[in-house]
Amino acid sequence: MNIMAGAPGRLITVAGIDGAGKSTLATSLHAALKDSKNRAILVGKHTTEVAMSADLSEYVDSVNAVVYRRKPSVGAACGNHYWLFALAAWYTLQDQLIIRPALRAGVHVILDNAHHKILARYAVCPNIPADLARHLFAHLTTPDLVLFLHVTAEEALRRKGGFSALEAGGTGSTGEAFISYQTRVTEELRRQATGATWASIDVTSKDAAVVLAETLTLLSDRLDIQIPEHLAKTDNEGGVAWSS
Ligand SMILES: Nc1ncnc2c1ncn2[C@@H]1O[C@H](COP(=O)(O)OP(=O)(O)O)[C@@H](O)[C@H]1O
Numbered sequence: 061m062n063i064m065a066g067a068p069g070r071l072i073t074v075a076g077i078d079g080a081g082k083s084t085l086a087t088s089l090h091a092a093l094k095d096s097k098n099r100a101i102l103v104g105k106h107t108t109e110v111a112m113s114a115d116l117s118e119y120v121d122s123v124n125a126v127v128y129r130r131k132p133s134v135g136a137a138c139g140n141h142y143w144l145f146a147l148a149a150w151y152t153l154q155d156q157l158i159i160r161p162a163l164r165a166g167v168h169v170i171l172d173n174a175h176h177k178i179l180a181r182y183a184v185c186p187n188i189p190a191d192l193a194r195h196l197f198a199h200l201t202t203p204d205l206v207l208f209l210h211v212t213a214e215e216a217l218r219r220k221g222g223f224s225a226l227e228a229g230g231t232g233s234t235g236e237a238f239i240s241y242q243t244r245v246t247e248e249l250r251r252q253a254t255g256a257t258w259a260s261i262d263v264t265s266k267d268a269a270v271v272l273a274e275t276l277t278l279l280s281d282r283l284d285i286q287i288p289e290h291l292a293k294t295d296n297e298g299g300v301a302w303s304s
């Protein structure tokens with residue numbers, strides 16, 4: 061355990077295109093941190109619990125339902141501007157009510173599904189000014205480390221098997237539509253990946269255990285968070301199950 065009394069937690073976010081393995085890594089990294097007695101929470105698109113507040117948890121859950129639990133036909137009808145604002149509201153609440161309080165309490169936060177993918181999606185979306193999306197997310201807590209999982213769109217498609225209309229940018233339902241859209245999203249993520257806190261990991265031909273091992277080395281080198289190697293379990297070794 062290397063958190064000194066009073067030291068804030070670190071925000072570690074996982075970025076990459078759909079199918080890169082973000083949720084898989086976030087889940088196993090969270091487990092490894094907990095097993096090594098680091099205080100950590102895993103925050104993702106289904107996280108709605110606000111510590112010690114039933115009222116706020118209920119409210120966050122209701123916003124989550126508005127943003128993520130709606131019928132596909134509703135998605136298309138509301139249009140790109142609405143979803144940008146709805147997502148900005150969601151990420152703002154998540155930051156204000158879940159992430160910042162945890163960091164202040166000395167708890168590390170693993171953030172799956174961070175807003176970088178949303179920014180990249182909107183950057184390739186016609187009729188939304190690129191600056192608008194950037195400004196809407198600019199106030200969110202800056203991560204201490206962004207793990208950018210780089211995978212080819214072809215490999216992402218193989219891993220996923222299928223995909224939603226949104227994951228092809230509404231450009232069609234063929235594999236080619238997914239690949240060409242996600243390739244453009246990758247270019248946008250690369251453009252964002254310029255800061256010193258970004259660490260790119262080429263995961264295209266690495267299994268989940270190798271990706272986790274490289275991540276633990278990065279945590280040790282960049283954030284001085286130490287996790288003994290024997291605690292770095294993945295599905296392959298009968299440890300943490302992969303999840304999407
Ligand atoms: N390193 C890896 N090698 C091969 N398959 C993987 C790897 N990491 C994850 N997967 C599989 O790829 C699929 C997508 O992974 P997931 O973690 O859900 O991606 P994301 O959250 O980035 O969309 C899942 O079926 C998962 O089991």
Ligand SMILES: [Mg+2]
Pocket residue numbers: 082083084172173304
């Ligand atoms: Mg995921």
